[in-house]
Amino acid sequence: MHLARRHHSSATEELQVIAPSKLAIENVSKNFKGASGAVLALDHVSLNVAEGEFVCLVGASGCGKTTLLNIIAGLEKPDSGTVQADGKPITGPGRERLVMFQEPALFPWLNVFGNVLFGLKLKPNLTNKDRHDVAKYYLELVGLSRFERANIHELSGGMKQRVSLARALAPNPRVLLMDEPFAALDALTREQLYGDLQRIWQARNKTIVFVTHNVREAACLGNRVIVFSPRPGRNREEFAVDLPRPRDINSVDLAVHAMEITKALKSFSQPEVAAAA
Amino acid sequence: MKRFLLAALFFAVLVLLWEAAYRAKLWSPVLLPSPGQVVKYLEGAAADGTLAKATVITMRRLLVGYFIGIILGLPLGLLTARWKVFGDTIGTLALGLQTLPSVCWVPLALLWFGQTEAAMLFVVIMGTLWSVVIATETGVRNVPPIYRRAALTMGSKRLHMWFKVILPSALPFIVSGMKQGWAFAWRSLMAAEIFVTILTGFGLGQLLHYGRELSAMEQVIGIMIVIVVIGLLADKIFFSPIEKFLHRRWGTSQA
Numbered sequence: 001m002h003l004a005r006r007h008h009s010s011a012t013e014e015l016q017v018i019a020p021s022k023l024a025i026e027n028v029s030k031n032f033k034g035a036s037g038a039v040l041a042l043d044h045v046s047l048n049v050a051e052g053e054f055v056c057l058v059g060a061s062g063c064g065k066t067t068l069l070n071i072i073a074g075l076e077k078p079d080s081g082t083v084q085a086d087g088k089p090i091t092g093p094g095r096e097r098l099v100m101f102q103e104p105a106l107f108p109w110l111n112v113f114g115n116v117l118f119g120l121k122l123k124p125n126l127t128n129k130d131r132h133d134v135a136k137y138y139l140e141l142v143g144l145s146r147f148e149r150a151n152i153h154e155l156s157g158g159m160k161q162r163v164s165l166a167r168a169l170a171p172n173p174r175v176l177l178m179d180e181p182f183a184a185l186d187a188l189t190r191e192q193l194y195g196d197l198q199r200i201w202q203a204r205n206k207t208i209v210f211v212t213h214n215v216r217e218a219a220c221l222g223n224r225v226i227v228f229s230p231r232p233g234r235n236r237e238e239f240a241v242d243l244p245r246p247r248d249i250n251s252v253d254l255a256v257h258a259m260e261i262t263k264a265l266k267s268f269s270q271p272e273v274a275a276a277a
Numbered sequence: 278m279k280r281f282l283l284a285a286l287f288f289a290v291l292v293l294l295w296e297a298a299y300r301a302k303l304w305s306p307v308l309l310p311s312p313g314q315v316v317k318y319l320e321g322a323a324a325d326g327t328l329a330k331a332t333v334i335t336m337r338r339l340l341v342g343y344f345i346g347i348i349l350g351l352p353l354g355l356l357t358a359r360w361k362v363f364g365d366t367i368g369t370l371a372l373g374l375q376t377l378p379s380v381c382w383v384p385l386a387l388l389w390f391g392q393t394e395a396a397m398l399f400v401v402i403m404g405t406l407w408s409v410v411i412a413t414e415t416g417v418r419n420v421p422p423i424y425r426r427a428a429l430t431m432g433s434k435r436l437h438m439w440f441k442v443i444l445p446s447a448l449p450f451i452v453s454g455m456k457q458g459w460a461f462a463w464r465s466l467m468a469a470e471i472f473v474t475i476l477t478g479f480g481l482g483q484l485l486h487y488g489r490e491l492s493a494m495e496q497v498i499g500i501m502i503v504i505v506v507i508g509l510l511a512d513k514i515f516f517s518p519i520e521k522f523l524h525r526r527w528g529t530s531q532a
């Protein structure tokens with residue numbers, strides 16, 4: 001006799017495009033105590049991200065953009081201020097908001113397929129067959145179907161980041177948080193991934209917060225580019241980028257946007273040496 | 278196949294050199310028996326069952342003690358890595374006792390447990406335990422924080438985190454600790470068996486010891502060969518496949 005009938009969703013259900021989240025960041029501040037004293041990594045930062053929006057945060061290193069991403073992920077807690085996803089406060093990490101790190105952070109004891117399956121195995125109410133089907137779907141989406149049995153160390157840098165992307169997408173999060181995921185890749189691989197990421201964003205309808213120090217990358221990917229300044233970390237200016245998609249990083253229109261953003265970025269960042277004096 | 282032939286040739290040459298040394302009468306035949314005499318002893322010991330019996334007794338002591346050592350060592354290592362208070366206490370104790378050659382436990386074990394199996398098990402456990410504790414602790418401490426963070430965002434926590442992220446990530450360290458523990462346990466068991474008569478059963482070490490008492494050098498050398506072969510088999514059957522898997526997955530192999 002069955003004591004409880006479990007609800008069970010199929011792979012097709014699991015693969016459905018779900019509503020993306022909206023994010024509300026209000027008055028968030030965060031201090032770090034470093035070797036050279038306390039650093040105000042974020043100083044009263046407020047930011048709203050709409051459902052399904054692709055937002056890029058740009059700024060020099062040390063401007064707190066990665067800290068903000070970690071706070072949205074729930075990996076770090078703000079000293080003050082609130083962060084909400086769909087009106088609910090973010091209290092810790094959760095698979096609604098998955099992160100893609102700069103380093104691939106793939107698990108070397110699992111093969112490619114095992115890595116993509118990792119987050120899916122933590123999702124209840126799925127059969128193993130569903131999980132396999134879903135993992136296969138996302139590996140196909142990032143173009144790595146042929147490599148599902150490969151070991152992580154056998155992949156190139158770009159392939160590793162594709163696996164990371166598939167792993168982050170597989171549990172079907174509402175928000176994708178990306179922390180300079182392409183910074184360590186060569187230009188050609190990066191360009192391919194810009195195209196793929198735009199295509200996947202449109203197909204899967206996610207809210208994406210993308211951190212980068214590369215202005216052209218930000219202009220190429222984001223609906224909105226938010227410029228951060230360091231010491232203390234603040235969001236200073238926003239740029240809407242309304243070019244048609246898919247965008248080409250080498251297009252002239254994009255370069256015009258990038259130039260504007262760069263100008264703003266430079267005006268907010270004092271030279272390092274002067275700041276230290 | 279070529280590698281096998283080459284290895285076979287190498288060992289054949291070794292045996293021939295031995296035979297030549299025997300024929301040249303460099304040493305008295307009492308001190309250096311011929312390969313043939315050793316084989317004859319081994320055949321005899323195999324036929325009357327003494328060899329099998331001694332091997333079973335020794336292997337049982339080793340395996341039982343070894344697995345108890347691992348089963349105790351793994352959780353202790355996790356505890357020392359996870360909580361400072363265990364690291365400061367058990368971790369320091371493990372570090373200290375690991376430097377103690379485990380054969381040093383023999384006198385104490387004999388006084389505590391008498392000339393019994395328990396004494397032998399105790400020595401083997403002491404040989405295994407501390408290496409496993411320290412290796413597990415080091416392995417856990419070396420888990421890249423980003424693995425934990427990535428797993429956290431995917432909803433892994435507590436036991437799942439320990440079993441599916443931290444332990445697998447620490448596996449290369451743990452396996453090398455297990456290998457070291459095996460070597461320590463094997464050496465200390467042999468030392469104990471050679472120097473102490475254990476009333477509950479005659480192991481390989483005791484056979485070797487009686488070979489010396491009887492001045493039966495072919496027995497001493499024969500048992501030494503058996504001990505070497507057991508060590509080799511343990512490596513080939515148990516550790517090699519695990520290490521091959523680790524090398525393949527982590528990409529650390531040169532070959």
